[in-house]
Amino acid sequence: MVRVFLTGASMFKVGRHYNMGFIDLVNEVFSSLESSMSFQTDAVVVASAYPEKTSDQVLLASKVIQEMGMGDNVLGLRVEEGDASGLAALAVGFSLVKSGLAKNVLLLGLEKQSEFPSRRLNDIVAQNLDEVYSHGVGLTNHSVAAILMREHMKAHGLDYEYYASWPIVMHDNAKGNPYAYLDFKVTMDAIKSAQVVSDPLRLFDIAPRADGAAAVLLSSEEATPKNDARVEVVSVSSSVVRGDYEPRLLSVGNSMRSSLSQAGLSMSDVDLFEIHDSYSVMASMILEETGLTPPGRGLEILQHVPVNVGGGLKARGYPGGATGIYQLAEAYQHLTGTFPGKRVENAEVALVQGMSDLGETSFSALLRVM
Amino acid sequence: MKASTCKACGNVTFPYQPICSRCRGRNVEPVELRGxxxxxxxxxxxxxxxxxxxxxxxxxxxxxxxxxxxxxxxxxxxxxxxxxxxxxxxxxxxxxxxxxxxxxxxxxxxxxxxxxxx
Missing domain, CATH: 2.40.50 (OB fold (Dihydrolipoamide Acetyltransferase, E2P))
Known part of the structure; x- marks a missing residue:
């Protein structure tokens, strides 16, 4: 069986890069990756969710291949699965290497979301909602998340302060992460008094969407340098479950359990979680699916296991479809001891979980140091 | 408001789809909801x-x-x-x-x- 390894990673600071187009962003991460290692790219898989709406752009992979001078025989693809695009791109790249079609696949996360007022961005990301009865009547993703938060609070008897613990820890984690958008501390008072977006959802309960670019290289065993600590992509799994407005994320549980069982591991073997905290309530519901906490108390896991050590979507920032590539890049750097921010020592197993904004579809990947 | 009623498990799926959202059965019939x-x-x-x-x-x-x-x-x-x-x-x-x-x-x-x- 062909094995697949993560052999390189590069990130650009998530933020408001008004002066940069897609190719400028790619140039930052690609040249940084090229300067740190030598490789021949066989395929480029671009993960980007909203380029048609945000930048009037398609054909991104071809443009990247041309502009970066990768050669005439490189396969270019773009994967779109909303904000889960990053890990969907991993599923494609993983398949290309497994099948023997490519030895080195560059996964490139790209998103531009900053150049608009929030009402415009809310309209763009509302494309994720059901066509007729949610998008068509003018609902926003924030309102759907607010309803889920209300249902979660009622189901488990929780107050607002429970959720506020998430941004406090994430902002603290982001301090020292040079790629983080919001690398400053926040207080309980600031969180509780922030503007109400969609009651009970306040500003700090929502991951901030911004621009970003990140890259990771997937390689076959023969293309992986033998002398380094090797990070194997052991499994990639996904699940789609129709949302029923119950405060739980079945797709997340399915995808995480599938990734672990393929690797012959259990939740308690995971040294590091990277999760898709698009909202604080999502973080709680994702972590509840691990089964490592009492029902409705997902955030309590923060006291026992490293989760989103670089600040997560909440503080590293939420670059839409590029998010999964940032998660993979961070996990890779933790496992190889090269992350420039707060580190997890001696981590060998990382579970990376990414999903659509509201969790109808979830992907998981199990990474392991070999 | 058109929905589908599953003849196998009785579940009502809204909006209408030809497959039951609970049991995934294909034996569904359209039903008009009162709203x-x-x-x-x-x-x-x-x-x-x-x-x-x-x-x-x-x-x-x-x-x-x-x-x-x-x-x-x-x-x-x-x-x-x-x-x-x-x-x-x-x-x-x-x-x-x-x-x-x-x-x-x-x-x-x-x-x-x-x-x-x-």
């Missing part, structure tokens, strides 16, 4: 989408319909302070947005509270 239900939860949204400025603030409710499905809907003819969980609502057709450039007016279902005598 009546009760509010399970609601949120008042202050950050609207482009084109929906005139609706702000929006009241978005999770509604359990009489026939069983839970759906999200926008409330109309209601002020935030009047809304409560358990409140009865009924579906009505209302204008949602106007494309002044192309001259198109979009209509969709909203829900209004059922008050005594209405």
């Amino acid at each position: 009546n239900g009760r509010i399970v939860s609601y949120t008042v949204n202050y950050q609207y989408r482009e084109g929906f400025e005139r609706q702000a603030p929006q009241i978005v409710a999770l509604i359990e319909l009489e026939e069983g499905p839970k759906i999200l809907g926008l409330l109309t003819d209601a002020e935030p302070e009047e809304v409560y969980e358990g409140q009865r609502v009924t579906a009505v057709l209302r204008r949602v947005s106007t494309d002044s450039y192309h001259g198109i007016i979009y209509y969709a279902l909203k829900f209004r509270p059922v008050r005594d005598g209405s």
Whole structure:
């Protein structure tokens, strides 16, 4: 069986890069990756969710291949699965290497979301909602998340302060992460008094969407340098479950359990979680699916296991479809001891979980140091 | 409001789809929902989408319909302070947005509270 390894990673600071187009962003991460290692790219898989709406752009992979001078025989693809695009791109790249079609696949996360007022961005990301009865009547993703938060609070008897613990820890984690958008501390008072977006959802309960670019290289065993600590992509799994407005994320549980069982591991073997905290309530519901906490108390896991050590979507920032590539890049750097921010020592197993904004579809990947 | 009733497990799926959302059975038949239900939860949204400025603030409710499905809907003819969980609502057709450039007016279902005598 062909094995697949993560052999390189590069990130650009998530933020408001008004002066940069897609190719400028790619140039930052690609040249940084090229300067740190030598490789021949066989395929480029671009993960980007909203380029048609945000930048009037398609054909991104071809443009990247041309502009970066990768050669005439490189396969270019773009994967779109909303904000889960990053890990969907991993599923494609993983398949290309497994099948023997490519030895080195560059996964490139790209998103531009900053150049608009929030009402415009809310309209763009509302494309994720059901066509007729949610998008068509003018609902926003924030309102759907607010309803889920209300249902979660009622189901488990929780107050607002429970959720506020998430941004406090994430902002603290982001301090020292040079790629983080919001690398400053926040207080309980600031969180509780922030503007109400969609009651009970306040500003700090929502991951901030911004621009970003990140890259990771997937390689076959023969293309992986033998002398380094090797990070194997052991499994990639996904699940789609129709949302029923119950405060739980079945797709997340399915995808995480599938990734672990393929690797012959259990939740308690995971040294590091990277999760898709698009909202604080999502973080709680994702972590509840691990089964490592009492029902409705997902955030309590923060006291026992490293989760989103670089600040997560909440503080590293939420670059839409590029998010999964940032998660993979961070996990890779933790496992190889090269992350420039707060580190997890001696981590060998990382579970990376990414999903659509509201969790109808979830992907998981199990990474392991070999 | 067209939904599907599963002849195998009895589940009602809204909106209509040819496959049951619970048991995935193909033996479903279309059913017209009455549009009546009760509010399970609601949120008042202050950050609207482009084109929906005139609706702000929006009241978005999770509604359990009489026939069983839970759906999200926008409330109309209601002020935030009047809304409560358990409140009865009924579906009505209302204008949602106007494309002044192309001259198109979009209509969709909203829900209004059922008050005594209405």
